[in-house]
Amino acid sequence: MKTSIVLYCRPGFEKECGAEIQEKAAWNEMYGYIEILKREGIVYFHLHNSEDAEKLIEKLPLKRLIFTRQWFVTLTDKIELPDYNRVEAIVESLGTEWQYADLRMETADTNDGKALSKFCRKLAVPLRQSLRKNKILTEKGDNEGAVLHALFFSGNEVQLGYSLGTNTSPYVMGINRLKFPSNAPSRSTLKLDEAFLYFIPKDERESRLSSGLNAVDLGAAPGGWTYQLVRRGMMVQSIDNGPMAESLMETGQVKHRMVDGFKFIPVKKNVYWLVCDMVEKPHRVAYLMAQWLLHGYCKEAMFNLKLPMKGRYQQVQKDLQMIKDTFAEHKVKYEMYAKHLYYDREEITVHARLLSPPPLAKD
Numbered sequence: 209m210k211t212s213i214v215l216y217c218r219p220g221f222e223k224e225c226g227a228e229i230q231e232k233a234a235w236n237e238m239y240g241y242i243e244i245l246k247r248e249g250i251v252y253f254h255l256h257n258s259e260d261a262e263k264l265i266e267k268l269p270l271k272r273l274i275f276t277r278q279w280f281v282t283l284t285d286k287i288e289l290p291d292y293n294r295v296e297a298i299v300e301s302l303g304t305e306w307q308y309a310d311l312r313m314e315t316a317d318t319n320d321g322k323a324l325s326k327f328c329r330k331l332a333v334p335l336r337q338s339l340r341k342n343k344i345l346t347e348k349g350d351n352e353g354a355v356l357h358a359l360f361f362s363g364n365e366v367q368l369g370y371s372l373g374t375n376t377s378p379y380v381m382g383i384n385r386l387k388f389p390s391n392a393p394s395r396s397t398l399k400l401d402e403a404f405l406y407f408i409p410k411d412e413r414e415s416r417l418s419s420g421l422n423a424v425d426l427g428a429a430p431g432g433w434t435y436q437l438v439r440r441g442m443m444v445q446s447i448d449n450g451p452m453a454e455s456l457m458e459t460g461q462v463k464h465r466m467v468d469g470f471k472f473i474p475v476k477k478n479v480y481w482l483v484c485d486m487v488e489k490p491h492r493v494a495y496l497m498a499q500w501l502l503h504g505y506c507k508e509a510m511f512n513l514k515l516p517m518k519g520r521y522q523q524v525q526k527d528l529q530m531i532k533d534t535f536a537e538h539k540v541k542y543e544m545y546a547k548h549l550y551y552d553r554e555e556i557t558v559h560a561r562l563l564s565p566p567p568l569a570k571d
């Protein structure tokens with residue numbers, strides 16, 4: 209059996225996901241070839257050297273991959289399951305050598321996969337029990353331990369693998385499913401909600417997403433992103449020529465400014481968050497975000513970069529590199545992560561902040 213890494217991404221983005229893992233593995237001098245399950249959001253990275261699989265998921269932070277939602281190292285090839293005694297067949301193929309802290313029942317992120325996930329939920333109960341009985345699954349609460357993945361292709365076909373508790377997504381298939389708030393003005397509200405939950409660690413949310421902070425929302429109408437800022441108690445300047453939802457204006461927390469988002473500069477230096485969802489050329493948005501941070505107009509920025517039809521991975525790399533080069537030119541320390549989040553479609557979300565004083569800020 210060859211040892212491979214299985215990566216989950218948004219269906220339709222397998223090529224980008226494959227190109228990215230191959231490139232970032234090569235930076236670590238690990239090589240292999242890609243096999244994609246087209247439109248299923250599943251990518252195999254078959255490593256030439258089997259030992260590299262675990263080394264790679266240990267060394268490369270999952271957070272550094274833009275197009276990968278979740279990953280695992282294979283323990284088995286695809287296993288054929290009988291119609292009965294599926295649990296026994298899975299437990300048997302695992303052996304008793306290794307223990308896991310958690311079990312994830314997974315499928316492709318497709319309509320067929322959704323139908324299959326009901327079956328998985330039912331099977332999870334007896335499977336967990338049996339894994340515990342056989343001491344393959346340890347007691348809950350061990351975040352450091354390995355996570356066991358069971359990827360189902362049908363009720364009769366599964367592949368098993370593991371990820372490392374310290375470098376894995378906490379969600380099944382790496383997807384954080386959120387409930388759409390019925391009073392939000394647009395569905396894109398979920399993009400910013402997911403982004404805040406993904407990029408800002410839980411124990412820092414109280415200070416970095418706290419009530420009373422000031423925010424600017426560029427390309428705000430009708431207000432899905434502003435809604436997330438208002439909901440967290442922030443005061444928001446919403447920039448867009450289009451109309452904002454009345455319900456948001458009534459909160460008294462929103463100032464609507466009908467001006468060009470590329471020309472707007474805040475009068476006061478008290479803006480903490482800049483969020484931006486303008487449908488614009490990504491390099492223009494990337495440049496604007498870097499300028500806001502370097503001038504100290506905001507402390508943190510969360511923004512979308514629209515993806516082109518072709519050469520999506522290369523374009524994203526170019527736009528992010530431009531921001532990195534601009535920061536390097538000004539010798540600032542910074543933190544920047546980008547992710548193709550679940551609620552993103554033809555765009556990725558980027559979070560950036562400076563860790564040293566903004567060099568172009570004027571008193």
Ligand SMILES: C[S@@+](CC[C@H](N)C(=O)[O-])C[C@H]1O[C@@H](n2cnc3c(N)ncnc32)[C@H](O)[C@@H]1O
Pocket residue numbers: 393394396397426427428429430431432433434447448449450467468469470485486487488
């Ligand atoms: C995808 S929509 C934003 C949706 C919004 N984030 C929400 O959650 O409801 C993009 C918005 O960007 C605005 N926009 C595009 N170019 C702009 C510019 N130069 N200045 C201000 N707004 C702009 C458009 O008017 C449009 O309302």
